[in-house]
Amino acid sequence: MERKRIAIVGVGLIGGSLAIQLHEKKISSRLIGVDANADHAQQAIDLELVDEVMNLGDAIAASDVIVLAIPVDKVVAILPPIMDKIEMQVVIDLGSTKSQSIECIKNHPKRGRFVATHPMWGTEYSGPGAAVRGAFENKAVIICNPEESDADALMWVKGMYKKIGMHLLEMEAKAHDLHAAYVSHISHITSFALANTVLQKEKEDNAIFELASAGFESTVRLAKSNPAMWVPIFMQNKENVLDVLKEHIAQLTRFKESIEKEDNEYLMRLIEEANKIRRIIK
């Protein structure tokens, strides 16, 4: 695999972690950082995540590959003008929703240079300082609507993800967004709402957290996640997120009713049903 000049637009948790991998796996010959936040751009240099920082226009001209690791509303805003400026470069986005980024350049003459992807990795932290070594390894990456990308662009992107240790799945954007609502987006909403539930109580009882245990930490950890990333995800995936959120509220209401009625048998059945998640997560 010939080493490429790669621009990372958005050198935060995801872009920064990818930059480390691209360098270590010798995929990049040069790493160019682009970030609307000047402090983040400077941190990316200081942390040696990238070799240099440029503005977007210069970075496009100086790169073979342009990676978008920015919130999904920003992807939709800058992807069309980027596609206007490229020649034969490959453009990749890493966002958690895929329908709208694909839709916004659907009929662009350079559509084939774009590859829509979603590497299934992240943490609840954000910014260049949150970037970690060894990220993405042994995780899944979804490539959406691969038939709409040029064969060479697709091949290069697949090779890159394999080289950083990811296993590839292909999926239509609509199916991706539905699945993502169920296995990622709803987990974040329940975690945010759980945090707000207990923080609300804390106002009247500031000793409430003295006994916070591992179970609590596990379910509420995602509530530390960055709103600038998550608000656009929920809005772009509105229909799917609302479907799963309504179902989740309905499920919680069953627990509420079984407890209200002291219906032990029904509550037992609800929990036994939930135990079947053992099939999915070991």
Next chain:
Amino acid sequence: MERKRIAIVGVGLIGGSLAIQLHEKKISSRLIGVDANADHAQQAIDLELVDEVMNLGDAIAASDVIVLAIPVDKVVAILPPIMDKIEMQVVIDLGSTKSQSIECIKNHPKRGRFVATHPMWGTEYSGPGAAVRGAFENKAVIICNPEESDADALMWVKGMYKKIGMHLLEMEAKAHDLHAAYVSHISHITSFALANTVLQKEKEDNAIFELASAGFESTVRLAKSNPAMWVPIFMQNKENVLDVLKEHIAQLTRFKESIEKEDNEYLMRLIEEANKIRRIIK
């Protein structure tokens, strides 16, 4: 600390893990297992969690300390007859709710021999095979209504918990049950309900879990927990659990409404509010 003959009633996850610690920290001179489930009793012997197995009556007669590590409905059922049979033995329960176990022997002439505790440690697994080495270390243990226990019994129990590496908190049973609803019981309900939400969807789309990621696993992990343990906890702590569950459904409804109305600013505020959980969990 003089070594004692200790009976563990319920040699599952909690009782088995405690048995390992009591042996390793040289707190016990002999460990006697009691379990209504004959297979579990045999496993406890096979796994060398206890030295021998007896029926409850014989175990009481042969022990200095009796530890109850059984579901909270079973505690309330067998604690009064145990208190009728003891002489100067110390009786400890480890359940996740405290008001009802204390209430059921409130006026018992031997009340002072009983110490109500809740060590804040557990996993989503159950049975003797789930017992682990090093459990409880660096976690909190709550001692409830300590003034109702005899000084010598209380001192011994505190010494035991310190020796296995726990830090002690004292709390009235009512306050304990309120706090536990917020920092433990609700986490389990949201996790059970989240599992049911996605398992429901899986019926129509069996590829839904292909992209389950770390965030999903984190929030749904507790859904593997044992219903025989959790149904009685939710029922005994009904009022507190319903209060927090209603608040949680209200919080989720705010997320739903902000997304329905595409009110980005309100959704942003909800998430920023949730981010304050960083003060509590690092």
